[in-house]
Amino acid sequence: MMQVIRRILKKEFIQTVRDRRMLGIILVAPLLQSIVFGYAVNLDLMAQPVVIADSDRSSTSRDMVQALANNDSFAIVGHTDNPDAAEGAVVTGDAALALLIPRGFSRDVGQHDGQLLLVLDGSDSNTALRAGQEASQVLIAHALKLQRNRLDEALAVRGISLDGQLPEISIQSRAWFNPQMKTAIYLVPAVFALVLMVITMMLTSMGLTREKELGTLEQIMVTPVRPIELMIGKTLPFALIGLLDVTAIVSVAAVIFDLPVRGSLIDLYIASSIFLMTTLGLGLFISTVSQTQQQAMMTAFFVVLPALMLSGYVYPVDNMPAPIQWITVVNPLRYYIELTRGIMVKGATLVELWRSTLPLGLLGAAVLFGAAQRFRKRVV
Structure with missing residues (x-):
């Protein structure tokens, strides 16, 4: 055999x-x-094109845009005064998402009521979901930082300091087997x-x-x-x-x-x-x-x-x-x-x-x- x-x-x-x-x-x-x-x-979120429609044109709105630009997952590819034009860039595929900042955003942030609008290209649902989550985390974290700074400035005028008095929570995550994800x-x-x-x-x-x-x-x-x-x-x-x-x-x-x-x-x-x-x-x-x-x-x-x-x-x-x-x-x-x-x-x-x-x-x-x-x- x-x-x-x-x-x-x-x-x-x-x-x-x-x-x-x-x-x-x-x-x-x-x-x-x-x-x-x-x-x-490749499922990594890298340099997603973003169009900005900033109707507020304030230092606060510019700080928000810069926070997004500093993230490697996004790349600012255009600015416009017209929200419709920003949304059109998503429709044509020139941008994966558009950030719309309304007029009066800086004032609303001071009143703890600021709102932003992210327009995502849902034709690619997986990328849109991840980009939306990442952008939201970046913008929310920066908005909280701005509000904390404004609160510290307002209290400093009255001679009050909150340093060391507010609890701070630090979350550390470790990805085993694939640290760089x-x-x-x-x-x-x-x-x-x-x-x-x-x-x-x-x-x-x-x-x-x-x-x-x-x-x-x-x-x-x-x-x-x-x-x-x-x-x-x-x-x-x-x-x-x-x-x-x-x-x-x-x-x-x-x-x-x-x-x-x-x-x-x-x-x-x-x-x-x-x-x-x-x-x-x-x-x-x-x-x-x-x-x-x-x-x-x-x-x-x-x-x-x-x-x-x-x-x-x-x-x-x-x-x-x-x-x-x-x-x-x-x-x-x-x-x-x-x-x-x-x-x-x-x-x-x-x-x-x-x-x-x-x-x-x-x-x-x-x-x-x-x-x-x-x-x-x-x-x-």
Whole structure:
């Protein structure tokens, strides 16, 4: 049995090396996808364009504008006297938000009744929500500071000082595992999982359907090769390629994105091997329902897209509606992303992440067994 499997393995490796397109998918695609996705998908709030409509034109209003300008999340791109023009800049996309300061704002602040209006581009709800929260925090903090200064000045005239008499609350926050709150630290492990799924599933499905197109699968089946030997010989090379891609992507994460594996590399390879059981099983199943490589590729993407959307790739699964969360229970990509983030970012072990390790192992065994049974029936 082992001799037959070794011969099939040798044939697969020779065939893969000769196929330049397949070689590109194996070696170049994972690295390029990891780098491009890691840089392109950025949820950080940086230099959001802001248009100011200051109808008050007071030192207080200018201080408020300066407080916003001093924040790296915003960039003042224009000033106008007309609030309608500022709102129009949001409509045309020239600004992500507009700050409208009404006439008499400085006087109202002195009477503890100042009001500002932030107009946000809600077409991008995620960015609008974060920009609105950030801008509100900056403006409210500065307004409170102005009111405190005015109160101190008024009391100083009467010879009264509040220094040390009012309670001051200081809140310190510490972000573990990602102190600078970089999006790449959060997304790169997920990109790693996605790329591994796409590459191994497509290679497996296309490799077997290629045999159908060339008519060599029927030639193999008239030989004494058993279905189990053929299946192992066909899928094992892609499992080894998948583990090779793991090494390459981990190196890219460490060198380019400054994300070394904080946990055990052994745990990461074990988790990857379990995940490969599901991707190879899915690729094997796709090969049994596809007659051409084009069909296999389209079917693979049909599987990948919903798996990606329901994996917690960008947005947590807990934020999804309850019925959708139940669907994600059978999504192996969800569990593997949780494992890669836990091992790479947090330094956790597979035992500590058992809530993801156990379901992924069960799914891997079930998918691979089901695909093997279908493959055996198809080739017998």
